[in-house]
Amino acid sequence: MVRFWHGFDRLLNVLAIAAAIIIPFMFVSIVYDVTTRTLRVFQVNWVVAITEYALLYSTALAAPWLLREKGHVSMEALRTLVPKSVARPIEKIVVLLCAVACAIVTVFAVPITIQNIGVGDMRANFFDRWLLFVPVVICFALCTVQFVRLLITGESLYKGVTSDQEGL
Amino acid sequence: MLMEWWEAALLMLGMVIGLMALCVPVAFAFLIANLIGAFIFMGGLVGVEQLVANTGEAVSSFVLVTVPMFVLMGNLFFHSGIALKIIETLDRSMGKSTGRLSYISVLCGTIFAALSGSNMANTAMMGGLLLPQMEERKYQRHMSIGPIIGSGGLALLIPPSTLAVLLGSIAQISIADLLLAGVLPGLVLALLYTATIWLQLKRNPDAAPAYDVETAAFWEKIRLICTYILPMSLVVFCVVGLILLGITTPSEAAAFGVLSVLVLSILYGRFSWDMVAKSLEGTLRVTVMVFFIIIASKTFSQVLAFSGATSGMIRWATSYEFEPITMLLIMFVVLLILGMFVDAISMMLLTIPIFFPIAQAIGFDPIWFGLVMLLAIEMSGTTPPFGLLLFVMQGVAPRGTTYWTIVRAAAPYLICDLILLLALIAVPALALWLPELRF
Numbered sequence: 001m002v003r004f005w006h007g008f009d010r011l012l013n014v015l016a017i018a019a020a021i022i023i024p025f026m027f028v029s030i031v032y033d034v035t036t037r038t039l040r041v042f043q044v045n046w047v048v049a050i051t052e053y054a055l056l057y058s059t060a061l062a063a064p065w066l067l068r069e070k071g072h073v074s075m076e077a078l079r080t081l082v083p084k085s086v087a088r089p090i091e092k093i094v095v096l097l098c099a100v101a102c103a104i105v106t107v108f109a110v111p112i113t114i115q116n117i118g119v120g121d122m123r124a125n126f127f128d129r130w131l132l133f134v135p136v137v138i139c140f141a142l143c144t145v146q147f148v149r150l151l152i153t154g155e156s157l158y159k160g161v162t163s164d165q166e167g168l
Numbered sequence: 169m170l171m172e173w174w175e176a177a178l179l180m181l182g183m184v185i186g187l188m189a190l191c192v193p194v195a196f197a198f199l200i201a202n203l204i205g206a207f208i209f210m211g212g213l214v215g216v217e218q219l220v221a222n223t224g225e226a227v228s229s230f231v232l233v234t235v236p237m238f239v240l241m242g243n244l245f246f247h248s249g250i251a252l253k254i255i256e257t258l259d260r261s262m263g264k265s266t267g268r269l270s271y272i273s274v275l276c277g278t279i280f281a282a283l284s285g286s287n288m289a290n291t292a293m294m295g296g297l298l299l300p301q302m303e304e305r306k307y308q309r310h311m312s313i314g315p316i317i318g319s320g321g322l323a324l325l326i327p328p329s330t331l332a333v334l335l336g337s338i339a340q341i342s343i344a345d346l347l348l349a350g351v352l353p354g355l356v357l358a359l360l361y362t363a364t365i366w367l368q369l370k371r372n373p374d375a376a377p378a379y380d381v382e383t384a385a386f387w388e389k390i391r392l393i394c395t396y397i398l399p400m401s402l403v404v405f406c407v408v409g410l411i412l413l414g415i416t417t418p419s420e421a422a423a424f425g426v427l428s429v430l431v432l433s434i435l436y437g438r439f440s441w442d443m444v445a446k447s448l449e450g451t452l453r454v455t456v457m458v459f460f461i462i463i464a465s466k467t468f469s470q471v472l473a474f475s476g477a478t479s480g481m482i483r484w485a486t487s488y489e490f491e492p493i494t495m496l497l498i499m500f501v502v503l504l505i506l507g508m509f510v511d512a513i514s515m516m517l518l519t520i521p522i523f524f525p526i527a528q529a530i531g532f533d534p535i536w537f538g539l540v541m542l543l544a545i546e547m548s549g550t551t552p553p554f555g556l557l558l559f560v561m562q563g564v565a566p567r568g569t570t571y572w573t574i575v576r577a578a579a580p581y582l583i584c585d586l587i588l589l590l591a592l593i594a595v596p597a598l599a600l601w602l603p604e605l606r607f
Contacts, residue, residue, distance in 0.1 A: 016452065019452060019456070020448045020449065020451075020452045023236050023240060023448055023451055023452065023455070024444075024448070026233055026236065026237075026423075027237065027240070027423050027426050027427075030233065030237075030419070030420055030423035031423050031424065031427055033420075034415075034416055034420050034423070034424070038415070048230045051230055051233050052228040052229060052230055053228060055227050055228055055229070055232055055233060055236075055459065056224065056226075056227050056228040058236075058452070058455070058456070059227055059455070059456050059459040059460060059463065060463075062452055062456040063456055063460045066452075066453060066456045066457060066460070069453075071453050071456070071457055072193035072194070072195055072196070072457055072460065073193065073194050073195075073457055073461075073511055073513075074188070074191050074192065074193040074194060075188050075189065075191055075194075075509065075510065075511075076191060077553075077559070078189055078191055079191050090190055090191070091191070093190075094190055094191060094192050097187075097192065097196075097200055098192065098193070098196040098199075098200070101196060101199050101200045101203055102196075102199075104203060104216065105199070105203075105220055105223065108216055108217055108219075108220040109220050109223070109224075112217065112220055112221055112224075129224075132224035132225060132228065133224045135224075136220070136223050136224050157193070158191070
């Protein structure tokens with residue numbers, strides 16, 4: 001089991017690195033697009049469509065990693081108001097609820113992905129619509145596994161602090 | 169009809185708030201509530217299927233690229249050390265006076281707000297750097313914590329504001345106009361903060377005593393300002409100027425904002441791959457956290473509409489024939505109360521599907537109303553018990569600073585926010601003049 005989780009962690013890391021690389025890619029594409037459009041040379045028409053897909057992919061690929069890193073925001077301050085003996089069982093229920101919700105989305109997303117094979121995206125006709133749902137399946141499946149992991153190992157879902165300085 | 173509109177509204181809002189109160193991460197709280205809501209109000213499993221189909225399209229929208237670009241811009245700005253140089257320059261350029269560091273906080277907060285879209289990052293940065301100096305100079309806590317927490321919040325109004333982009337995107341109003349609408353009110357708020365410090369010092373000059381300071385000679389000051397402050401106008405031009413001139417959309421302008429910070433970091437000799445890697449990691453964390461909430465909450469407004477809650481609420485709100493101003497204040501108070509308990513994004517996701525249709529039915533300008541919402545969100549960051557900026561400040565404040573000391577220090581700045589609200593009601597052009605100039 002330890003080896004499995006080790007491999008799982010490496011997978012999440014690789015996906016997060018891929019998601020991080022997408023960000024400068026979007027930046028370069030937009031600057032290139034505006035510059036070539038203004039200069040009217042070497043113009044391309046794929047930047048908007050690619051960027052829209054890139055936003056989804058970077059989010060979906062890194063979301064399970066962020067879950068492991070305890071980076072999804074919650075009203076953690078409320079936990080300080082209840083005794084630990086109550087907070088812990090509530091946390092278990094919370095993790096279970098989240099695991100079930102993610103599993104439901106995964107189960108529903110698989111047939112939707114299959115149905116959209118060969119169906120063109122109206123916004124960008126060079127893409128098939130199934131490409132919109134693959135990251136959803138990967139993201140929610142991996143989140144389900146991560147929640148199940150929390151249930152098995154007993155690790156906390158929370159950071160253990162009342163605030164995070166990374167935010168808006 | 170399955171339920172009365174108010175029962176449906178209570179069920180949906182109650183589920184999200186209840187789950188959040190159980191400390192379910194915000195994104196998953198919306199997801200669980202939406203799954204249940206879609207099943208009940210959107211035709212059982214077909215509704216759930218619709219919800220899942222929506223998730224793929226939730227963030228694949230070009231306008232949202234502004235969010236990672238603005239966040240990256242702020243991260244590069246902080247990790248490159250440019251922010252530090254700005255504080256040092258202001259410190260060396262300002263002469264000996266009472267409340268010197270308090271004024272510097274407001275100046276820094278205003279400049280940082282124009283360079284970074286994160287109020288939390290700004291507050292943490294200024295708190296970490298200026299608070300220890302203020303402590304050393306025997307500043308009383310209300311003169312040290314207050315200006316920092318107040319001016320940290322300016323980032324929500326002055327572009328690049330990430331929350332303004334999200335609000336514009338969720339409410340489907342012009343993001344460019346909303347960003348431009350925040351410029352003047354943001355500057356007015358900075359002036360009000362400065363006036364507050366002046367008044368506080370007038371009452372008690374010992375609260376922030378003057379101290380001997382080695383300021384730079386006149387020409388050295390000019391050199392420092394030309395080197396470290398004036399070049400920042402390049403960033404402002406890339407973000408605000410390009411939109412105003414109609415050369416780029418806000419999303420494209422955000423990418424040019426990143427480019428300008430990168431160019432500045434190279435010119436200052438502060439560019440490194442390590443800095444880029446750290447900035448990317450910070451950007452990824454914030455962007456994924458925000459976008460995952462949007463993915464999970466995509467169907468929320470749809471469920472509210474299907475259940476009849478949205479139309480019911482509009483009928484109810486307009487049936488009382490309240491004066492528009494009364495309705496605005498009711499919505500403002502609801503936002504403030506909600507903001508005491510939930511974070512800014514959840515607040516927007518919960519209220520925009522209800523408030524914007526009501527505001528439009530009453531006849532409010534959507535850009536103006538969006539700005540009023542941003543102001544309420546800014547205020548909610550400093551209202552107890554769960555204003556996030558209060559916790560950020562507690563994290564960087566000197567040992568022994570109690571939570572309530574921070575709350576008390578922030579109070580006069582909340583009053584400034586209220587004065588700005590009144591000004592916006594009395595003179596809507598304060599917000600709408602600049603967007604009208606756009607080409």
